Structures are given as structure tokens and as C-alpha cells.
Amino acid sequence: MAVLDKLTSQEAIELENKYGAHNYHPLPVVLSRGEGVYVWDVEGKKYYDFLSAYSAVNQGHCHPKIVDAMTNQAKTLSLTSRAFYNDMLGRYEKFATEYFGFDKLLPMNTGAEAVETALKIARKWAYEVKGIDENKAQIIVCENNFHGRTTTIISFSNDPIARKNFGPYTKGFLKIEYDNLQELQETLESSNNIAAFLVEPIQGEAGVFVPSEGYLAAAKKMCEDHNVLFIADEVQTGIARTGRLLATCGNCSCPEKNCSGTPEVKPDVLILGKALSGGAYPVSAVLANDSVMNVIRPGNHGSTFGGNPIAAAVAMAALEVVADEKLAINADKLGKIFRAELTEFCKTTDLVSFVRGSGLLNAILINDTEDSSTAWDICIKLRDNGLLAKPTHGNIIRFAPPLVMTEEQLMDCISIIKKTISEF
Ligand SMILES: *Cc1c(COP(=O)(O)O)cnc(C)c1O
Numbered sequence: 001m002a003v004l005d006k007l008t009s010q011e012a013i014e015l016e017n018k019y020g021a022h023n024y025h026p027l028p029v030v031l032s033r034g035e036g037v038y039v040w041d042v043e044g045k046k047y048y049d050f051l052s053a054y055s056a057v058n059q060g061h062c063h064p065k066i067v068d069a070m071t072n073q074a075k076t077l078s079l080t081s082r083a084f085y086n087d088m089l090g091r092y093e094k095f096a097t098e099y100f101g102f103d104k105l106l107p108m109n110t111g112a113e114a115v116e117t118a119l120k121i122a123r124k125w126a127y128e129v130k131g132i133d134e135n136k137a138q139i140i141v142c143e144n145n146f147h148g149r150t151t152t153i154i155s156f157s158n159d160p161i162a163r164k165n166f167g168p169y170t171k172g173f174l175k176i177e178y179d180n181l182q183e184l185q186e187t188l189e190s191s192n193n194i195a196a197f198l199v200e201p202i203q204g205e206a207g208v209f210v211p212s213e214g215y216l217a218a219a220k221k222m223c224e225d226h227n228v229l230f231i232a233d234e235v236q237t238g239i240a241r242t243g244r245l246l247a248t249c250g251n252c253s254c255p256e257k258n259c260s261g262t263p264e265v266k267p268d269v270l271i272l273g274k275a276l277s278g279g280a281y282p283v284s285a286v287l288a289n290d291s292v293m294n295v296i297r298p299g300n301h302g303s304t305f306g307g308n309p310i311a312a313a314v315a316m317a318a319l320e321v322v323a324d325e326k327l328a329i330n331a332d333k334l335g336k337i338f339r340a341e342l343t344e345f346c347k348t349t350d351l352v353s354f355v356r357g358s359g360l361l362n363a364i365l366i367n368d369t370e371d372s373s374t375a376w377d378i379c380i381k382l383r384d385n386g387l388l389a390k391p392t393h394g395n396i397i398r399f400a401p402p403l404v405m406t407e408e409q410l411m412d413c414i415s416i417i418k419k420t421i422s423e424f
Contacts, residue, residue, distance in 0.1 A: 009042055027390055029383055034061025037402045037409055039388065048413050050382075050389040050401045055204070055236045055361065057279035059321045060404035066278045069317035073310045081304050092312035099319055100246070100270060102287040106296065107307035111235035111273030112148025114284035117301060118198070118269050119152065121286065122229050123172075124295040126195030130227055137195040140187055140228075142178040146205030147198065147233055178203060179211040181218050188226040196229035196269070201247035204236035207396035208363035210356055216248055220265045229292065232267035235284070236361070239275035240322050240403055243332030243359025246270070268292055278318035283311040327403040331359035334410050338362055338399070341414045351424055362399045363392070370394035378421060387416045 007015070009030040016026075029047070033040040037060060039049045052058060059066060073088065080086045093105045106121075108114045119139060126137040141147075141156045154162050155169035163169075174194075176183040188194060201216055203209040216232075223230040237247035248265040269292060273284035282305075305311070322328070339362060342355040346364075351374075353365040368374040375391035382389055392398050401413065 007042060012042065027379055027383060027388065029388060036060040036063075037405045046386065047383070048387045048401060048409070048416070050387055050399050050413065052400050052402050053279050054274065055241050055400050056274040056277070058239055058241055058275035058327060058403045059278035059318055059325075060402040061279070063278055063280075063318075063321055063404075065321055066280045066314060066317045069313045070280050070310060073313035077309045079305065079308045079310075082302060082307060086307075086309045086312075088309040088312035089307045092307075092316050095316050096285065096319065097287065099323075100272075100287055101266070102270065103289040104287070104293040106286045106288075106293065106301070107311065108284045108286070108303050109282040109305050109311070110148070111233075111271070111284050112150050112153055113303065113306075114235065114271045114273050114286050115147045115153055115198075115233060116150055117286045118231050118233075118271050119196075120301060121269060121288065121292060121296060122196035122198075122231060124300070125229060125292050126193075128295050129291070130195065132193050132195065136193045138172055138174050138191060138193050139195055140174045140176055140184070140197040142199055142203070143175055144178060144203060144206040144209070145198075145200060146203070147200075147235075178206075178209060179215055181215065181222070184219055185222055188222055188228060194226065194228050196231050197223050198231045198233060200233045201237045202242060202358060202361060204361065204398070205392060207365075207393050208357045208361055208398055210358055216265045220267070223268075229268040230265070231269040231271065232265070233271045235271055235273040238270075238272050239319075240328040240331050241275065241359055241361050241400070242357075243328060243335050245322070245328050247358065275322075276318060277311070277314045278321065280318070281311055281314045283315045283318075285315075322403075325404060328359075330405070331403045334405060334407065335359040335362065337407065337410060338414065342417070345418050345421075349421060351421055357399075360400055360403055360405075363396050364399070366395040366397065368395050374424070378424065381420045381423065382416065385416050385420050387413055387420075 012030040030042050031039045032042045037048055038046055040046050096105050106117055108117055122139060123137045126132040127134060143158055147153045152170040154166055156173035157163050174187055176187050220230045232248050234246050248267055270287040277283035339355050346352050346354055351367055353367045355362060355364050357363055366375045371394055375395050375397050379389055379391055389397050389399055
């Protein structure tokens with residue numbers, strides 16, 4: 001078989017099963033093309049994408065402006081490493097720091113790398129600025145967190161599947177309940193060795209857990225009072241997904257440029273990934289002000305691909321699309337419609353307990369046990385009816401379409417979801 005012969009879905013799945021490590025359990029659908037809110041399988045069937053590659057494709061599949069930036073830069077200069085300067089990185093760093101309101105940016109590639117980078121920055125800051133004794137720094141994290149897959153990050157996960165038999169684990173993390181201010185306060189008071197609090201503004205992988213109103217602002221204030229860095233992992237929630245440029249922004253309606261100017265919480269360290277490239281390329285970043293970022297000096301940290309010219313060009317284009325097309329405003333508007341419609345629908349069915357979320361990061365809870373196959377079976381039926389979504393944690397289905405969706409398309413999707421669930 002020639003490498004580029006056309007495959008059937010069945011053949012493509014068999015190839016992955018035979019030659020690929022089994023580290024995922026994909027929904028059985030084989031995609032070969034995407035445009036905007038749509039993807040097509042190899043047989044030509046068209047679907048609404050309701051996952052957006054875990055919120056990486058906020059700007060829609062193959063956005064022409066992002067693809068142009070990527071291909072033009074790929075034809076000009078792709079990689080220099082950081083051994084030399086290139087004429088794109090500084091431009092991107094200026095653009096992105098002004099866009100998000102920080103002094104400096106450290107470029108990486110994947111979300112997990114950016115989280116690792118933030119943890120390293122926080123520890124170095126703790127020793128060199130806060131004055132914690134060497135090797136004593138502690139970082140507070142939350143139960144049911146998801147921050148990626150490296151050995152250090154899974155060391156403070158409490159998902160047994162992500163963790164078991166990958167030890168010994170990295171030390172220096174204290175786990176507290178999410179959305180629990182009292183436990184945060186007690187933990188901050190329990191030790192003088194706390195460097196940082198690492199938190200997701202909404203827990204995405206855990207099943208779209210939205211904390212109580214005011215939680216983030218109060219947590220940030222507590223951290224400030226204890227000279228502890230507040231690190232926001234906005235890899236999934238950032239870049240307009242939750243109806244604001246960042247989920248840590250206040251509830252402004254973004255009249256001008258996607259919320260800039262009214263942060264509810266200004267993190268000391270901001271972690272971005274996923275939609276920073278619109279899904280076109282692996283691009284992640286850590287942003288912080290000089291008082292924190294300046295602890296990093298030559299040789300302390302790096303990445304061969306981090307800050308490469310293609311990544312810089314792609315990220316600038318991807319962020320321009322978010323502002324030009326007012327994606328935060330659209331996510332806010334469509335999210336409200338989505339939750340209102342599904343809340344009404346919940347009253348008519350026993351199968352769905354509730355819908356929750358913010359902007360276009362939403363989830364429904366299926367009224368069945370966590371180990372039941374109901375959510376998976378619903379996702380298979382949704383696929384048959386032309387909409388792709390995936391269960392997270394057994395009985396929760398996350399709904400996160402690209403933010404370029406129109407109201408008409410959303411109403412079409414809502415009717416597919418209602419019809420599919422009603423058939424059960
Ligand atoms: C996806 C995700 C990560 C990890 O990103 P990768 O690019 O998969 O390494 C980290 N944090 C959060 C909140 C995420 O959703």
C-alpha cells in the first residue's frame with residue numbers, strides 16, 4: 001500500500017491500533033478535512049466539531065489568515081533555535097505582552113511544557129526573591145486538576161490512571177480542594193515555604209467545574225497577602241473560550257478589544273497554549289512581569305523549538321483573529337443561548353441532570369453512574385447525527401465548538417443534541 005493511498009475509516013483505525021501506542025481511546029471517526037466549525041471524515045461525511053481539539057481550534061479549522069501566516073513563514077524561515085536571534089520572535093513577544101498586559105513572555109510549544117516552565121519560574125522566584133531555603137519550596141495545587149502529562153505534573157494529579165506506576169513522584173506540592181477558600185487560607189498559613197498557587201480558572205478536564213463567583217479574586221488576594229504567586233493555567237480556558245479573553249478577566253462585555261483593561265484577577269504568572277495557535281501549530285507561553293520573569297537567566301531554561309519563527313507568526317495571526325472577529329463576545333452570546341436551551345431541555349428528560357459552563361466551554365452531566373457507558377453511547381449517536389463530542393470522566397460530556405460558530409449553526413447543533421438524547 002502506497003503511503004498516500006486513500007484509506008477507509010476502518011483501515012485508518014486498524015493502522016493506529018496495530019502501529020500506534022494505545023495511549024488514547026478515540027471515538028471511532030476518522031477525520032481528513034476541516035473548515036471553520038466543520039470536519040469531514042474520510043468517507044466524506046460532514047460533522048460539527050464540538051470538541052475543537054480540547055479548545056485548541058477556537059478560531060475554527062484551517063482559518064485562512066492563520067494558514068497564510070504559517071505557510072508564508074514556513075517558506076521564509078522555520079527554525080533558527082535560540083542560539084541566534086530571529087526577526088519574528090521579538091515582534092511576537094511585543095505583540096502578545098501588550099495584548100495580555102504583561103512585561104515579558106517565555107515561549108514554549110506545548111501546554112505541559114508551559115506549566116513546567118511556570119513551576120520552575122515560581123521555585124526560582126521563591127528562592128531568589130522571597131528567600132525560601134533551598135529545596136523547601138511548596139506549590140499549592142487543586143484536587144482533580146489537569147495540567148498535562150509530564151512526570152512532575154502527574155506527580156500532583158489525583159487521577160489514578162494518569163499516575164499509577166509512573167513514580168517515584170516529584171515532591172513539593174500540596175493539594176487542596178478546588179473552590180475551597182478556607183482550605184487555601186489554612187494552607188497558606190500553615191507554612192512560610194509556599195511559592196505559588198497553581199489553579200485552573202475553570203477545571204476543564206475534570207468536567208467543566210466552574211468555581212463559585214469571586215473565588216479567583218479572593219484566592220488571588222490571599223496569595224498576595226502571603227507573598228505567594230498566583231499562577232493561572234489558562235491553557236484550556238484562555239483565548240476567548242469562556243466568553244472573555246481570559247477566564248480570569250471580569251465579566252465585561254468586550255466592546256473594544258476582548259476585555260483588556262478589566263481583569264477580575266490579574267495572575268502573577270499566566271500559562272497559555274492550545275488556541276494560542278488556533279490549533280495550527282504547537283505554541284504555548286508563560287507570561288509574567290519583570291519582578292518574576294527576571295529570575296530566568298541564560299541557560300536556566302529553554303527549548304529548541306520554543307519561539308521559532310513559524311510559531312511567532314502563527315500566534316500573532318491567531319490572536320488577531322480573536323480580536324478582529326470578536327470571538328469572546330460571540331462565545332459569551334452563544335454560550336448563554338446554549339445553556340438556556342439545554343437547561344430547559346433538562347426539565348423534559350431524566351437522562352441529563354444539568355448543564356454548566358461559561359462561554360462556549362460547557363458540559364452536561366448524564367444521569368447515570370460514572371462507569372456506565374451511557375455518555376459514550378450518546379457520543380456515538382451524536383456522531384451518527386453529525387456532531388462530534390467526547391465524554392470526560394465517564395458520565396460528563398463536554399461541549400466546546402469553535403468560537404467562529406454562528407447563532408444559526410448553534411441552533412442546528414442544539415436540535416441535534418436534543419434529538420439524539422431524546423432517542424435514548
Ligand atoms: C490541555 C491542557 C494542558 C496540557 O497541554 P498539552 O499541550 O496537551 O501539553 C495543561 N493545562 C490545561 C488546563 C489543559 O487543558
